[in-house]
Amino acid sequence: MPKKLKRKLKSYQTSLGFYDQAVAAPSMKAALEAWGASSNLFHQGVAKETDDPDIVAATMASPGVVLRRPVGSDGPFTESAELPTDLGDGEARPKRKPKPSKRPAKTAKTPSRKIDDRQAREAAAAFEKEERRREAERRKEETARAKERARRDKAVASTQAALDKARREHEARTEEIEAERAALDERAEAEQSRWDKQRMKLEEAVRRARE
Helix, strand or coil: CCCCCCCCCEEEEEEECCEEEEEEECCHHHHHHHHCCCCCCCCCCCEEECCCHHHHHHHHHCCCCCEEEECCCCCCCECCCCCCCCCCCHHHCCCCCCCCCCCCCCCCCCCCCCCCHHHHHHHHHHHHHHHHHHHHHHHHHHHHHHHHHHHHHHHHHHHHHHHHHHHHHHHHHHHHHHHHHHHHHHHHHHHHHHHHHHHHHHHHHHHHHHC
16 A cells, blocks of 8 residues: 655745744645744745745755744854844944855756755655654643643632631631620620619618618
8 A cells, every 4th residue: 555645845934033934844834833923924925935945955954943044144044043243233234235146057067956756755754753843842831831720720729718718717706706795795784684673772772761
């Protein structure tokens, strides 16, 4: 049974922030995911498929890996590009004239930079490997976030339970105090009533004794 053919990779290029970025991917959607773009840069006209032989060669050598170079430069794409050296100069610094291309004109004898079928298959396999690595990293991060949420939810539930228990104990003690207060008020009223009767009786006895 014939093996399933791997998706053919293409090279895509865009500019994001301080960098030009390029990646070898099987589709525009895959390129956008590799760049971490939140919108369709191709529809916006800021991303495109490229057939520049240098960019194709660089991206196909590291399929699925986002390569960068300082924005607006004509240097090679690499995994760790430095920031542009003319940031913040604005209009004070004259723009550099583009360097004349040193690339020799193609002739019938110039070797082709196109990727052969074997290299394309190897590049596609490498892209899928990189894609699996990124997916595994995303799953790892999601698992870590889920564990952190569970830990936080457990801590919240524990402190909420302690608060609820303390509130119930407070309410029970308050009810006991109120009951004791009511009993004391009742005893005070009974004592006042008893005293009033005794006082009136004794005052009457004193009055009679004086007659």
